[in-house]
Each structure stands twice: as structure tokens, then as C-alpha cells.
Amino acid sequence: MEGARGADAAAEDGAEDTVMQKLMTETFGPSKEAEQESDRVQRGLDKMSELEREAPNLRWLYESPLPRTERQARPLQCLYCHTAKPAVSCAKCKVAPYCDKTCQTADWRAGHKRSCARYQLLGRAMRVPDADAHRMLMTELLRSVRMHLSPFAIAAELSAAETRPAPDGRRFVFVQSESTLAELSLPTARDTCGAELSVRRTVLLQHVTLPEFEKLTQEESGLRLLTPTLGPLESAFGARRAVAKPDDALVLLCFADGYHALASVPLVPDRRVCLVLARDYMGKEALNLHLDDEDQ
Helix, strand or coil: CHHHHHHHHHHHHHHHHHHHHHHHHHHHCCCCCCCCHHHHHHHHHHHHHHHHHCCCCCEEEEECCCCCCCCCCCCCECCCCCCECCCEECCCCCCCEECCHHHHHHHHHHHHHHHHHHHHHHCCCCCCCCHHHHHHHHHHHHHHHHHHHHHHHHHHHHHHHHHCCCHHHCEEEEEECCCCHHHHCCCCCECCCCCECCCCCEEEEEEEEHHHHHHHHHHCHHHHHHHHHHHHHHHHHHHHCCCCCCCEEEEEEECCCCCEEEEEEECCCCHHHHHHHHHHHCCCCEEEEECCCCCC
16 A cells, blocks of 8 residues: 555656646746756746746725824834934934944945835834825735735635635635734834834735625624725626636735725736646635745
8 A cells, every 4th residue: 555655646746747847848948958957947046036026017996095093103223233222313214223323334234225215205103105105015015925925816716616616706815914014014123213013024815705705894893994895896806707717816905004905916927837836825714924034
């Protein structure tokens, strides 16, 4: 019996290898003459990096009014060494606090150079100023998680079709976070005052049907503010009814300050690649992504 299982496993692995080889060829092209396998893999990784950098061509279907919550003032800490009562601020953004010029220069070289504009945008009030800025930051967030989101959407769609089919394929990805969009947009888990964030930055992805979501908005007081999204969701599903295999996912985002938005997000990689990657997500009802985990 063990021999039979071993043979079956070997055959299954061989089939998967064949699928992956075909996928690699279709996606990254055939092996070039005299090209080492490591070079081909690197070529594939470079292509994936290009996909990561590309801005997804999102369609915004609904956006809630901007949040009006005011953030309480927090004591300043040096953004580099984290000591209290910093004496200077970044000369460019006028926001990032530092003990002195030494810490400021060290942090500039360590990465503040790339995120200075983000601190200037949010200010020490940690407030996203307008609708355009909200869209920009949500696009960045979706781009950072889409290599998980797209295969997860496909896997949940396939699993749901077997276990709990919904009329007209009315399923979408519900993205929630206990952090605000401003907090999620920061390069590190410290706010613009230099203080460590009080909540770990995570993003919860769930695949829900429209009837399930409607029930949630009725039964959970914290989700009643999402009721206005039901109409746009119905309209979006109506438009997708004639599409057998859509190349996008409907995604509803909701943040800790109540701001929420509905978007059509293109599948990246494309649906064919996502079908292969989806194997790692089959059977999962939810996916919790920790944004500050280096190995994720």
C-alpha cells in the first residue's frame, strides 16, 4: 500500500510539475538557448516584480463620505531612535520628529527619503486629506496584497461553487482592518509622531455572498454603516451576470475609522495563473495578512 501511495504521489507531483512548466513557459516564455535554469527563474521573478510595480487599473464603484474623526495629539518620539522629546523635524516634510540632525540624517539614509512625501501628506494629525488621496492609498494597499488577494478570490470562488453556490455568482472579497487607511499606508508600524501604533497592522480578507453580507449589515451594529454599498453591489453583480469567467474581483474595503469603498480589482497575475496559485488557498474562508511580517 505504501508503494502504491508513493507511486500516486509521484504521479501527482509529476502532473503538477508539468502544469507548472507549462505555466512558466506561457507566462515567461520558453527557455532561451544556453540559458541556465536559475537565469530563467530570475527572469520569471523579474517579471513578477514588474507585475508588483504596475498600478492596478481599478474601477471605483462606491466611496463613502470622508471620515470626520479627530485624532488625539500624541507625545513626539524620535522616529529613528525612539527617545522622547525630539528637538528637530525633517526639513522637507516638516513632520517626522528627531532628536537631532544626526538621527535625522541616519533615518533619511535608512528609508525616510522614500517615505518623506507620505509623512507630509498625512501630517501629525494622521489624516488622509481628500478623496483622491484615499484612492491613491487604497490602490497602494491593494497592490501590496494582490498576490494573495487574486488567488484567494479565485480559490474561494471555486470552493463556494462546490459547497454553497450563490445565485448569479454573487460573491465578493470583503477586506477589513482594525487600522485606519493612514496607519496602513505608513512605511513602518510607527505613526507620524514617532509613536508605536497601538494596533498591529493586519488586513482580513473574507469571501462572502451578497445575502450573507446583507444579513451582517442587519445583525452587526458595527457594519450597519455599510448598508449603502448594497445598491452598488447589486448593480455590479448585474453587470457581471453575462461574464462566465470575469478577469476581476469585486472588493469591498472597510477601515477602522468607518471609511469604506467598493472597487473592481483586476486579477494579477491573470486568471490563468491565479488558477494555479489558488491551490494554496482552497478551503480557506478567510485570510489574515500581517503587513509588518517580513516573511509574508
